Amino acid sequence: MKRFLKITMIVCLLSSLLLANETIKAMKVPGNVSDISPTSKAWLSATYQNVILYPQTTIKTNDRDANELNINNGAKKVRVKAIYDGKNISFLIKWKDSTQSIQDTYSSTVYADGFAMQFPVEYKNVDRLPYIGMGSKGRAVIIHLQKATGDIYEPNGGDDVYYQINEDNQNVFEEELQKYIDEVKSRAINDYQRVFISEGFRSMTQIKDNSTIGKMQMIYKNGYWRGSLSRPLKAEYLNLNSSVFPIAFAVWDGDKKNRAGLKLLSSWIKVNLVGKSGENKIAIDLNSEVKGDVVNGAKIAQNNCTACHRYKDIDMAPDYMAPNLTNIGGYATTEYLMESIIDPNAVIVPGYNRNAHKNFYWYELDEDGVRTSIMPSYDWLDKKSREDLVAFLKTLKAEVK
Amino acid sequence: MSSRQLAMVMDLNKCIGCQTCTVACKTQWTNRNGREYMYWNNVETFPGSGYPKKWQESGGGFDAAGDLKPGIIPTIESDYGVPWDYNYEELAKGLEFSPSIEPTWGPNWDEDEGAGNFPEDNYFFYIPRICNHCSNPGCLSACPRDAVFKRDQDGVVLVDLDRCQGYRYCIAGCPYKKIYFNPKISKSEKCILCFPRIEQGLPPACAQQCVGRIRFVGFLDDEDSQVYKLVHKYKVALPLRSDYGTEPNVYYVPPTEAPPKFDANGKIIEDSTRIPIVELEKLFGEEVRGAIKTVKDEIKKRKETGESELMDLLIAYNHDDMFRLDNDYYQDYAKKSKLSPFKLIDTRYSSGKNSKSMKFFNPSSSEAY
Numbered sequence: 001m002k003r004f005l006k007i008t009m010i011v012c013l014l015s016s017l018l019l020a021n022e023t024i025k026a027m028k029v030p031g032n033v034s035d036i037s038p039t040s041k042a043w044l045s046a047t048y049q050n051v052i053l054y055p056q057t058t059i060k061t062n063d064r065d066a067n068e069l070n071i072n073n074g075a076k077k078v079r080v081k082a083i084y085d086g087k088n089i090s091f092l093i094k095w096k097d098s099t100q101s102i103q104d105t106y107s108s109t110v111y112a113d114g115f116a117m118q119f120p121v122e123y124k125n126v127d128r129l130p131y132i133g134m135g136s137k138g139r140a141v142i143i144h145l146q147k148a149t150g151d152i153y154e155p156n157g158g159d160d161v162y163y164q165i166n167e168d169n170q171n172v173f174e175e176e177l178q179k180y181i182d183e184v185k186s187r188a189i190n191d192y193q194r195v196f197i198s199e200g201f202r203s204m205t206q207i208k209d210n211s212t213i214g215k216m217q218m219i220y221k222n223g224y225w226r227g228s229l230s231r232p233l234k235a236e237y238l239n240l241n242s243s244v245f246p247i248a249f250a251v252w253d254g255d256k257k258n259r260a261g262l263k264l265l266s267s268w269i270k271v272n273l274v275g276k277s278g279e280n281k282i283a284i285d286l287n288s289e290v291k292g293d294v295v296n297g298a299k300i301a302q303n304n305c306t307a308c309h310r311y312k313d314i315d316m317a318p319d320y321m322a323p324n325l326t327n328i329g330g331y332a333t334t335e336y337l338m339e340s341i342i343d344p345n346a347v348i349v350p351g352y353n354r355n356a357h358k359n360f361y362w363y364e365l366d367e368d369g370v371r372t373s374i375m376p377s378y379d380w381l382d383k384k385s386r387e388d389l390v391a392f393l394k395t396l397k398a399e400v401k
Numbered sequence: 402m403s404s405r406q407l408a409m410v411m412d413l414n415k416c417i418g419c420q421t422c423t424v425a426c427k428t429q430w431t432n433r434n435g436r437e438y439m440y441w442n443n444v445e446t447f448p449g450s451g452y453p454k455k456w457q458e459s460g461g462g463f464d465a466a467g468d469l470k471p472g473i474i475p476t477i478e479s480d481y482g483v484p485w486d487y488n489y490e491e492l493a494k495g496l497e498f499s500p501s502i503e504p505t506w507g508p509n510w511d512e513d514e515g516a517g518n519f520p521e522d523n524y525f526f527y528i529p530r531i532c533n534h535c536s537n538p539g540c541l542s543a544c545p546r547d548a549v550f551k552r553d554q555d556g557v558v559l560v561d562l563d564r565c566q567g568y569r570y571c572i573a574g575c576p577y578k579k580i581y582f583n584p585k586i587s588k589s590e591k592c593i594l595c596f597p598r599i600e601q602g603l604p605p606a607c608a609q610q611c612v613g614r615i616r617f618v619g620f621l622d623d624e625d626s627q628v629y630k631l632v633h634k635y636k637v638a639l640p641l642r643s644d645y646g647t648e649p650n651v652y653y654v655p656p657t658e659a660p661p662k663f664d665a666n667g668k669i670i671e672d673s674t675r676i677p678i679v680e681l682e683k684l685f686g687e688e689v690r691g692a693i694k695t696v697k698d699e700i701k702k703r704k705e706t707g708e709s710e711l712m713d714l715l716i717a718y719n720h721d722d723m724f725r726l727d728n729d730y731y732q733d734y735a736k737k738s739k740l741s742p743f744k745l746i747d748t749r750y751s752s753g754k755n756s757k758s759m760k761f762f763n764p765s766s767s768e769a770y
Binding site: 067103105108152154164169205206260319 | 432433434435437460461466467468469470471472474475476477478481483486490537538541542543544545546562563564566567568569570572574582583584585586588
């Protein structure tokens, strides 16, 4: 058994090493890619890169039905392409989803399929990238999100109450009623796409001043979604005008009541603007190789982490105590894991609303709003032990289904 | 916790289930823009399924350790009920009168059914329900976007519609199921305790319109308010399902008055109570026994001596005493907190100022109304 475990772990480690080298090669194309649809011919100049998305299991949601539906989620292989024109960049993501879910009915329990692409605002230092789950304090991310919805209306419809009245309550008929219905419909937003800036769970804020424009589309065909994002390489908050930068992807399956944190999420993936040279040329070595003894790492985790963290079938720690590490090896980078072991305050995962699980604060909060993680530093572990531990943590992830 | 807490007391002895409060709320807030199925205020028959269906078994709230419990999200079709309409227009063409959908469930589907056998021991009473504006709200705790907040000035729980992304965890977190998903705007909405009215010294529409005068509104720390007297002085008003751990701020005077039971021969069973005390305990906790005793003692005292402050309170002589909402407090609070004057969401009904220019029915001929 032990031998089998060892072999499995080595296989896992090898596969993670192979993935560590994944790079999305963005090809330069002539013309303008500021608004490219998933069906554009422009995509022919680029090839697909496989990216693995893992179930986000850091926190447990309070939706009983949704939790049951997502209990055995596997990882998902998606395919990604990128092209750029010197000023704008476009990404295409294609993923399998046998159930198309569009939130377009008068229902309280229908959820939309959707996808998001996330960029770190600062990415020069690979060792200090934002937390993969919507950034972290002082390390902001920009997130482009699209959901498959029907018509959505503004909460207060431009302060015009008249056009919010249900058509059944109008005492006009036939043509006049149709005119009213048409006018109401013309006020709908039928394309649910948003840009956010975020510094961690709960802080995500929509950018509404048009300083960051993204053009997103999603199309469903033959059991696959294809989603595209076109955006300027350089805009307020984010400058991607670099030969290499990181990106992360997420998809939501509406059929499984996915929304918010209930999603599949990739790690930071390297994008290389092929042919880009000159200024800002930096080499990003993401998910650098860890040479560690996975079996010894598992022992170290058993002795040091399990009082607070749960992972896989290790569930000694109370629920809600600390981030669940079941898929940490999937979406966290090697650099992040190493940093967090040494300095847990570098990135503090905000976790639950502080009112939801009062006995389990993930951080102390002082009067000035400064957060201090309740996790102690493990800088006393020697270098080899730390590397063994990280090597083990990198094996914690769901298999591709 | 907020610095002050506004609370409501409802006297269940006097609720006749007329739904005037429901209609007052609906015409003010929920007859439009995706809120059509919602009843921020509803009156349900107990025992019964309630609204939404079986809300008491739908999870949410907190366990003894203070952890938010998982819950479910009711569906419009089977739990709330789709608001249906009829084919009035087609009647002119000779078609049969029929509903737009086949109604299978709706609020008050089981109205007045109650429990027990008629006429021996059947019983039911009404419970009007609004958002409890809890001191420890389940909806607020469940939101992964910090979009639900509790106002400092009066503890009213509100949704920041700018932050809300329509995730609906709040609905699972609320054990009373008094926060709703608006499918038209894809965001959550809920009872706002008519805050644009209370800031102007007017009680919530449901309380103002109540024909039974069962609703008292005031601040819990205001010892002169009738709310304070009913809740803290006489302890006859109790929170609903306080075992959910959300510290609700709507209080109920339990139903103490009901006819006696009949025996098999139709004869009155002396000193019997139709409403089983154990059922009331499930809703209002063990304290319900003390509350009932106090009310009964005060009734007796009134009969014997003619005096009883509690009876005077419950008779509800005049609105000015029942509603203690201090307009100046809100103005002062706004000044102190440097808040800019708020903009009313819907100015049509505020102080009746705009009712003459209402353009609800016909925008082109508003003068006619």
